[in-house]
Amino acid sequence: DAGVIQSPRHEVTEMGQEVTLRCKPISGHDYLFWYRQTMMRGLELLIYFNNNVPIDDSGMPEDRFSAKMPNASFSTLKIQPSEPRDSAVYFCASSTWTGTGELFFGEGSRLTVL
Amino acid sequence: DQQVKQNSPSLSVQEGRISILNCDYTNSMFDYFLWYKKYPAEGPTFLISISSIKDKNEDGRFTVFLNKSAKHLSLHIVPSQPGDSAVYFCAADYTGTASKLTFGTGTRLQVTL
Numbered sequence: 001d002a003g004v005i006q007s008p009r010h011e012v013t014e015m016g017q018e019v020t021l022r023c024k025p026i027s028g029h030d031y032l033f034w035y036r037q038t039m040m041r042g043l044e045l046l047i048y049f050n051n052n053v054p055i056d057d058s059g060m061p062e063d064r065f066s067a068k069m070p071n072a073s074f075s076t077l078k079i080q081p082s083e084p085r086d087s088a089v090y091f092c093a094s095s096t097w098t099g100t101g102e103l104f105f106g107e108g109s110r111l112t113v114l
Numbered sequence: 115d116q117q118v119k120q121n122s123p124s125l126s127v128q129e130g131r132i133s134i135l136n137c138d139y140t141n142s143m144f145d146y147f148l149w150y151k152k153y154p155a156e157g158p159t160f161l162i163s164i165s166s167i168k169d170k171n172e173d174g175r176f177t178v179f180l181n182k183s184a185k186h187l188s189l190h191i192v193p194s195q196p197g198d199s200a201v202y203f204c205a206a207d208y209t210g211t212a213s214k215l216t217f218g219t220g221t222r223l224q225v226t227l
Contacts, residue, residue, distance in 0.1 A: 004157070019182060031211075031213055033213075033218075039219075040219075041219070042203065042217050042218055042219035042220055043158070043203060043205075043217035043220075044217075045214060045215065045216070048213055048214070050213070051221070055213070056213075056214060060221070075181055091157055091158070093157070098209045100160070100163050100212075101146055101148050101160075101163050101211075101212030101215070102148075102160035102163075103158075103160065103212065103214075103215065104157075104160075105157025105158050105159070106157050107155065107157050108155075108156075108157055
């Protein structure tokens with residue numbers, strides 16, 4: 001079975017540019033999460049969706065960040081305009097509640113904003 | 115404000131010995147706790163979880179202990195193996211569906227030969 005697929009794996013861009021990160025969750029999972037990992041703050045939840053509907057975006061740092069889930073098999077996280085402090089690894093994860101709380105993470109997208 | 119804290123950024127243990135990773139939390143609403151393991155260039159993978167109605171959960175070499183009064187949980191790995199070398203994150207939740215996990219900053223475990 002394919003796991004959570006994220007693209008791109010690495011992105012280097014210049015400040016002010018638009019960045020779009022993509023995620024394909026595991027088929028059948030009804031939750032999708034976007035996390036950001038930094039050295040200082042660890043893994044932070046940015047936003048999560050349930051059945052394609054955004055439920056909680058309180059972790060989205062600023063209006064420059066937006067996320068969409070147009071269908072059950074695709075989600076995007078967009079940063080416009082990007083800033084150097086956005087440099088981090090962004091993880092997408094999906095799940096369905098089975099009693100263990102297991103989230104399945106993608107391999108992450110490492111973003112560097114120069 | 116870190117609601118889930120892993121105060122040891124790194125830990126080194128000899129192969130065959132016990133590894134003990136610690137985690138503290140401040141939010142009394144948390145009622146479900148999880149441990150994830152992360153290898154370099156990979157996403158975190160689920161290891162073990164525990165509900166607040168229990169104080170211990172065991173899965174093979176991995177045991178998680180929960181002390182609610184102290185707001186403290188620990189992960190024990192016995193015996194430790196070189197393949198256990200990774201970053202370990204503890205996480206906590208209050209939603210009942212693990213839909214809003216709060217993670218700690220991680221502890222890097224190195225198991226030496």
